[in-house]
Amino acid sequence: MSRLTVDPSGTHLRLGEAFFPLVMDTAWSSFADPGEEEWRSYLATRRLQGFTCVAVSVLPILHDRDERAGSREPFALDGAGHPDFGRPDEGYFAQAREFTRIAHEEYGLRLLLVVLWNNYVPGTWAAARTPYAVMPDRHRRAYVERVARTFGDLEPVIAVGGDDNYRVPEANSAYVEAAAHLRETAPRCLLTTHSAPHADLPDDLADALDFFCHQSGHDVRNVDLAWQQAVPYLARSPRKPLLAAEPAYEQHGRVNGHGRWSRDDVRRASWTSVLAGAAAGIGYGAHGMWMWHSPSARFTSGGASLEPYPWPTALGFPGALDISLMARLFVDHRLYRLTPAQELLADGAGEVLRLGASPERDLLVLYLPYSRDAEVLFDLRGHRLTGWDLAERAPVTVDPVFGNGRTRLRQLPSLSDQLVVAERTR
Incomplete structure (x- = not known):
């Protein structure tokens, strides 16, 4: 694939010389759960729908996943079933690399890889849920080196953090350190981070990134964040591309409300975010697809999220075609030019x-x-x-x-x- 870069205007990304809208589907657990044929079937579908990118977490999101037989693990498990970070599984990382190669070279879909979901760094809200998963400093550094070595030459987009609000200094130091190492060892990869709703991105981390992703999420109290959160990012200097990476997932439970988010809700959040200036692309998620849900598995975050649909059903949700139209309009009208x-x-x-x-x-x-x-x-x-x-x-x-x-x-x-x-x- 051609190299992905930031346009000098700071408004959008380019693939070669062409505008590249980051139209991103979410399939976080793709390195842990699907087989190769399932992965290929998924990629073929999203490519035909006009998506340009898929978001994947390199490591499992431990508090928010399907528990099922046969899932791949990036590290050997100890007697309690917890990861032993000193014993990485070479086969896991080899397959993750191959899945990335397939997406890039055979289907023309760029992967956005989250390196450190906030379970794995100290002091965060997710670390409190899975304290056994906080990586010691030496293991975290070795793992970040492995990420650069495994994926760097394939040039995915790299998100240093996942679903954090960036208010814990020790965790922020880990993200900044990871960004500096990846900048040096994988210099052709664009860097970003995946933010939680109401995130407060520190200046040293913001300065280390090539573009920004914000999230309005799945809580009914945060509907207006789809357009409100763009304001502080657009006020930063120099200007960097911005997109809403995680509007409410289609058919996800309405957290602190009732029912599920519909394709109409998702469409509204998507368009309001773009017209608020987050016009470098859009994220989308189908509840059941992002964790590759199987009816035989136990989803660890039911409750307010509600039970996911089987992944083949979620892959067919109609809201994905609303994003297809948006992808077309991004290119036809060069929507990256928009500001509120x-x-x-x-x-x-x-x-x-x-x-x-x-x-x-x-x-x-x-x-x-x-x-x-x-x-x-x-x-x-x-x-x-x-x-x-x-x-x-x-x-x-x-x-x-x-x-x-x-x-x-x-x-x-x-x-x-x-x-x-x-x-x-x-």
């Missing part, structure tokens, strides 16, 4: 609608969560207007009224959420 433009919405509609625009206003994109009129404080007569019924994934005709430097968009004949794209033609 709520000030261009009339009549207080910014409380409900989301509007993104390029700095030159040659591209404006409006998200409407339901059918209604909307007024934009900008004359769009010189723009080509395209509407989308997002639930149907079908184009609709936009009905604008121009006057007094404004554009009123009449209600579209759609029963769900909509997108209006305005791109300058002259």
Whole structure:
């Protein structure tokens, strides 16, 4: 594969000279659970759906996985069933490398590999759940060296941390140290980190990364984080690409609420995050696919997450095709140009609608969560207007009224959420 780099603008990634939207599916346990034929079947499906990347944790997420016979382990287990970090399993890492090679070379899908899920570093919320999994410093350093040696020449994206809020100095030091080592020993790999909701990324770690990933997650109290969390990242200097890596997973339980997150919920979170400036790509997850769930396995994090679906069922969730449309629109309209433009919405509609625009206003994109009129404080007569019924994934005709430097968009004949794209033609 061509080398993945950051565009000098700091807004997006490039593969060679072309814009590379990081359209990322989540399959965290891919190195531990599926066989090669299952892996190939999965990759073929996501490639045809327009995904460009798959997120995988190098090590098992110990508090949040399927427990089943036949799972591969990266380290030998002691008598209590806990990992012995001084005894790595060479076969595990060899197969992880081969799975990465297959994804890159045969299916054209880039892997994003999380190196240190926060179970494995001291003082974090997940370490409190699995204290036996905190790596001693010498074993952690040896493991990070192994990651660079195993994967570096294949050039995956590397996330140094996983699901942390980055408020524990000792853990942060481990992430910063890992980033420095990987920068030196795997210099062609882009570096990022996977953040929990409400994360507070320290400056020394932020400075070590090439781009940022934020997470609004699965708690009903965090719905607005899909657009709110972009603000501090966009305020950092220099500008670095940003994406929402973990909106609510489709059919995951609504934590601190009732029911499951629907494809409509996922679509809303995805579009509001992009139009808030997290426009370098998008993450997606299907509840059952990310842990490769088998009906014969015991999922360790049921409860509020609710029981997952079998992975073949989750692979077919319809929300993945909503992301397919988004992937197409990313490329067709170069959506990385967007920054928040709520000030261009009339009549207080910014409380409900989301509007993104390029700095030159040659591209404006409006998200409407339901059918209604909307007024934009900008004359769009010189723009080509395209509407989308997002639930149907079908184009609709936009009905604008121009006057007094404004554009009123009449209600579209759609029963769900909509997108209006305005791109300058002259």
